[in-house]
Amino acid sequence: MNNEPTSNISRAELIELLNEDLAGEYQAIIAYTVYSQVLKGAAYTDIARELEIHAGEELAHAIKIAKQIDYLGGMPAVTPKPVITSNDPVVMLRADLENERVTVGRYRERIRQAEALGEYGLSETLRAIIVQEQDHEIDLSAALGINVPPPIKPAERKNDGSNDGNQLKDLYAPRR
Ligand SMILES: [Fe+2]
Numbered sequence: 001m002n003n004e005p006t007s008n009i010s011r012a013e014l015i016e017l018l019n020e021d022l023a024g025e026y027q028a029i030i031a032y033t034v035y036s037q038v039l040k041g042a043a044y045t046d047i048a049r050e051l052e053i054h055a056g057e058e059l060a061h062a063i064k065i066a067k068q069i070d071y072l073g074g075m076p077a078v079t080p081k082p083v084i085t086s087n088d089p090v091v092m093l094r095a096d097l098e099n100e101r102v103t104v105g106r107y108r109e110r111i112r113q114a115e116a117l118g119e120y121g122l123s124e125t126l127r128a129i130i131v132q133e134q135d136h137e138i139d140l141s142a143a144l145g146i147n148v149p150p151p152i153k154p155a156e157r158k159n160d161g162s163n164d165g166n167q168l169k170d171l172y173a174p175r176r
Pocket residue numbers: 025028057058061062103129133
């Protein structure tokens with residue numbers, strides 16, 4: 001399968017992509033669990049509390065995605081995408097925001113693919129999840145004092161799964 005976004009995929013490919021989404025949800029659970037406790041300083045008290053709430057929401061997403069994978073006849077994956085550790089609040093918040101941008105880009109594509117396959121229950125589930133992922137982006141962007149950056153489309157990412165990050169300098173300029 002190439003890296004171009006496409007709606008024309010098989011059921012097996014959909015299951016594979018959903019398992020990558022699930023690995024991203026596991027990553028989010030871990031990152032929010034750890035960062036919500038490690039973030040220190042008066043300036044970060046509110047966002048630390050928000051991140052704790054995000055952790056619970058990400059767990060709910062993981063369960064919903066796993067349920068859909070099972071429904072489609074697949075076996076839900078058990079391995080998270082990697083989580084970076086840092087003592088720097090800005091590094092943690094940016095990592096969370098980058099992951100959310102990737103997630104929103106992936107789910108936009110997944111909703112189109114689900115609908116092309118007539119999987120309307122899946123697309124309905126993903127639509128509810130994407131609303132919360134966008135809320136997470138808003139919370140993180142507010143804490144970083146920036147405008148909400150656009151999602152990262154899967155096709156804009158490198159084959160190794162990372163995005164090239166070349167837009168980041170502009171994105172993290174303070175909000176005017
Ligand atoms: Fe999520």
